[in-house]
Amino acid sequence: MDFDFSEAEIAFCEKLKGLLGSVPEKGLSRFEKDKVQESRKGLLDWLEKLAGVDYLSLGMDPGSHAVTLTAAQEELAALDPSLFLAAEVSARIFGRLLAVYGTPEQKEKILPGVTGGRLIGAVGLSEGGMNIENEPLGTRGVKSDTGLLVSGTKAHVVNAPVADWFAVAGNFEQGPAFFLMENGHEGLSLSPGFTMTGYRGVAVSTLTLEKAPVPPDRVIGPFKDDQRFKTVRSWEDQILTAAGLGVMKAAYETARNHAKTHMSGGKPIIAYQEVGFKLSEMLTLFQTAQLLAYRAAWMVEAGQREAPVVAHCAKVFCAESAEKVASEALQILGAQGCLQGNPAEEGYCNAKYLQVAGTSTEISRMKIGDGVLG
Amino acid sequence: MEFSFSEEQMMFKDQVMRFARKEITPRSMEHDLKGEFDFHAFRKLGEFGILGLHFPEELGGSAADVVTSTVAGEALGEAGVDGGLTLSYGAHTFLCADTIFAHGTDAQRQKYIPALASGEWIGCMGLTEPGAGSDVASITTRAEKKGSGYVLNGNKMFITNGPVADVAVVYAKTDKALKHAGISAFIVEKGTPGFTAGEKLIKMGVRSSHTSELIFEDCEIPEENLLGEKGAGFLMALQTVEWDRSTLMAPFLGSMTYTLHKCIQYAKERIQFGRPIAHYQAIKHKLADIKIFIEAARSLIYRIAWCKDQGRPLNHKEAAVAKLFLGDWSLEPANGAVTLHGGYGYCHEYEVERNFRDSRLAPIGGGTSEITKRILVKLM
Numbered sequence: 182m183d184f185d186f187s188e189a190e191i192a193f194c195e196k197l198k199g200l201l202g203s204v205p206e207k208g209l210s211r212f213e214k215d216k217v218q219e220s221r222k223g224l225l226d227w228l229e230k231l232a233g234v235d236y237l238s239l240g241m242d243p244g245s246h247a248v249t250l251t252a253a254q255e256e257l258a259a260l261d262p263s264l265f266l267a268a269e270v271s272a273r274i275f276g277r278l279l280a281v282y283g284t285p286e287q288k289e290k291i292l293p294g295v296t297g298g299r300l301i302g303a304v305g306l307s308e309g310g311m312n313i314e315n316e317p318l319g320t321r322g323v324k325s326d327t328g329l330l331v332s333g334t335k336a337h338v339v340n341a342p343v344a345d346w347f348a349v350a351g352n353f354e355q356g357p358a359f360f361l362m363e364n365g366h367e368g369l370s371l372s373p374g375f376t377m378t379g380y381r382g383v384a385v386s387t388l389t390l391e392k393a394p395v396p397p398d399r400v401i402g403p404f405k406d407d408q409r410f411k412t413v414r415s416w417e418d419q420i421l422t423a424a425g426l427g428v429m430k431a432a433y434e435t436a437r438n439h440a441k442t443h444m445s446g447g448k449p450i451i452a453y454q455e456v457g458f459k460l461s462e463m464l465t466l467f468q469t470a471q472l473l474a475y476r477a478a479w480m481v482e483a484g485q486r487e488a489p490v491v492a493h494c495a496k497v498f499c500a501e502s503a504e505k506v507a508s509e510a511l512q513i514l515g516a517q518g519c520l521q522g523n524p525a526e527e528g529y530c531n532a533k534y535l536q537v538a539g540t541s542t543e544i545s546r547m548k549i550g551d552g553v554l555g
Numbered sequence: 556m557e558f559s560f561s562e563e564q565m566m567f568k569d570q571v572m573r574f575a576r577k578e579i580t581p582r583s584m585e586h587d588l589k590g591e592f593d594f595h596a597f598r599k600l601g602e603f604g605i606l607g608l609h610f611p612e613e614l615g616g617s618a619a620d621v622v623t624s625t626v627a628g629e630a631l632g633e634a635g636v637d638g639g640l641t642l643s644y645g646a647h648t649f650l651c652a653d654t655i656f657a658h659g660t661d662a663q664r665q666k667y668i669p670a671l672a673s674g675e676w677i678g679c680m681g682l683t684e685p686g687a688g689s690d691v692a693s694i695t696t697r698a699e700k701k702g703s704g705y706v707l708n709g710n711k712m713f714i715t716n717g718p719v720a721d722v723a724v725v726y727a728k729t730d731k732a733l734k735h736a737g738i739s740a741f742i743v744e745k746g747t748p749g750f751t752a753g754e755k756l757i758k759m760g761v762r763s764s765h766t767s768e769l770i771f772e773d774c775e776i777p778e779e780n781l782l783g784e785k786g787a788g789f790l791m792a793l794q795t796v797e798w799d800r801s802t803l804m805a806p807f808l809g810s811m812t813y814t815l816h817k818c819i820q821y822a823k824e825r826i827q828f829g830r831p832i833a834h835y836q837a838i839k840h841k842l843a844d845i846k847i848f849i850e851a852a853r854s855l856i857y858r859i860a861w862c863k864d865q866g867r868p869l870n871h872k873e874a875a876v877a878k879l880f881l882g883d884w885s886l887e888p889a890n891g892a893v894t895l896h897g898g899y900g901y902c903h904e905y906e907v908e909r910n911f912r913d914s915r916l917a918p919i920g921g922g923t924s925e926i927t928k929r930i931l932v933k934l935m
Binding site for chain 2 (some may be wrong): 182187248451457460461472473475476491495543545
């Protein structure tokens with residue numbers, strides 16, 4: 182047992198904080214569907230900076246990275262939630278998918294660009310009206326002379342409008358697999374980007390494949406079952422858990438600083454118990470969520486028997502606590518909190534996404550329930 | 556960071572649970588319902604070594620570290636030992652015995668620790684008063700110098716183990732003008748003229764622990780019963796917070812796990828509409844909420860324990876966070892466990908009702924949630 186960060190962990194986070202602190206402006210501006218190229222350039226600029234401090238390659242190889250990763254993710258998620266989500270999907274989901282399950286040729290061709298911040302990745306997993314939890318995916322590949330022809334639709338694909346590469350989950354005769362495609366791939370089309378309630382800087386759209394040709398060397402898999410899809414989903418959940426920490430950190434610190442400086446009745450509002458006690462509860466949720474997220478990450482990496490259940494506990498707790506903390510921050514900030522661009526307002530909008538994205542809190546609770554029932 | 560327990564700690568937890576299930580848990584319900592202190596079980600705790608676990612071997616302990624002591628506390632709760640007995644153990648070992656151990660002279664240690672570690676003697680601590688709870692500086696019990704000793708006058712309230720204690724650590728004002736710095740601690744033995752305990756209070760929960768008033772009327776105690784430095788009493792009381800927020804709260808965490816297991820068992824056995832209620836989403840969600848609370852709370856108390864083992868000064872912010880979370884956030888899952896059991900949950904037999912009652916103390920005892928929030932605000 183050791184509740185301290187190691188020197189290496191501290192050094193890594195300091196390096197990241199140094200980068201984030203050295204850039205005065207925030208990361209991603211609001212995504213606009215008619216300014217896709219600007220969004221793409223903005224994201225690539227930041228990915229390159231993050232690659233410079235090795236952020237994008239963290240967790241790609243085996244080793245004790247889980248707690249370091251979670252702590253580093255928290256920092257970035259607090260500073261710029263949209264940049265965080267976009268970077269994580271590109272590196273930690275798309276990149277890690279290649280790193281863990283890709284062929285040597287696939288890794289050699291694509292991975293350096295992703296971890297180096299020169300390429301943007303996206304992963305199509307969920308489908309409209311169904312999810313990988315209880316129904317088979319509708320995306321299917323059928324044999325052709327040159328490989329497979331893949332058809333299907335993927336809903337809400339993060340980074341899709343700006344991505345260079347896609348990994349699309351589906352099935353074919355030999356089993357479940359991911360199909361790799363470049364932007365502009367024959368048969369691949371994207372809907373116009375969505376405008377979201379939260380994560381407004383993230384480019385999201387629906388991806389449709391109509392008999393998209395996929396040669397054998399662009400297939401990751403086949404796998405014997407859909408467990409790999411669930412593993413990728415668990416990576417997504419871990420990202421969303423850390424995103425919750427970021428929401429709480431930003432919202433709590435903004436509200437605390439405001440409460441210390443905003444005067445009412447001749448004293449700072451933190452001196453009023455209505456405000457001070459709210460902040461105490463927010464801090465309690467934040468610190469509790471931090472420890473739970475770190476421990477869950479550690480348990481997953483250590484291969485602990487209860488790790489999947491505790492990881493779901495962490496996801497639910499962090500996502501729901503993020504909404505509560507952001508909501509209370511809004512209350513403390515008063516009208517100022519309701520202005521767009523304020524971390525509390527932004528966090529409040531983002532927090533709902535954390536509860537529905539990845540494994541939703543409802544399904545997570547079902548999995549926790551199933552886990553404890555044995 | 557890493558969160559593993561050692562092999563020895565896991566084995567010890569298993570041993571404590573087996574011991575508790577055999578010797579104590581079968582007696583818990585009866586003593587809780589009757590509101591009776593279980594002297595037999597308390598002595599068994601002493602024989603097993605729980606009461607003096609962290610004291611040196613020469614004083615009758617096992618020299619265990621704080622994390623191991625916390626593991627033992629969690630194991631008691633997880634084995635189904637009622638919150639009354641574990642509260643008595645906490646007040647005895649940490650608020651009384653450890654204060655003597657940490658601040659006493661060699662003579663005081665030799666005299667009291669072995670008897671307290673074995674369970675031969677029962678200890679309590681008197682700080683709260685009828686008119687002074689959270690506002691410690693306003694205590695009015697006074698200790699006046701008289702000849703070669705002190706004379707105590709005043710009343711203490713809500714004292715766990717009060718009616719059954721053989722020895723009490725009592726906080727009293729030796730200098731009224733100095734507020735916190737005028738508080739000193741004294742060791743007072745049962746039978747000392749002028750010292751009496753009131754009738755046990757009838758409580759909502761933790762019923763097998765006896766709680767009462769302590770009354771001091773011209774109670775003369777010798778100089779050698781002054782504990783630690785004169786005027787250092789408030790700081791000594793504060794130092795028990797580390798134990799309070801780790802090992803003393805650990806049985807409560809364990810009891811939530813016990814409650815979860817009770818819920819799982821019931822959900823699998825209870826048939827409604829032709830199938831076990833465990834199949835229904837609403838039931839799984841309740842189980843999940845209890846599990847989420849347990850997992851969220853666990854690291855908070857072990858962090859305090861681990862830091863104490865490292866010899867670090869108490870981090871008041873982390874201690875307050877642990878107290879506030881375990882207190883305020885435990886009520887909903889404890890309530891959910893009762894609801895999950897339906898009408899049976901409202902009855903004693905299924906034990907979740909006891910945990911529900913016991914849980915209600917968590918936001919009150921050892922510093923209310925409101926005081927805890929005040930502390931956190933000051934530290935921001």
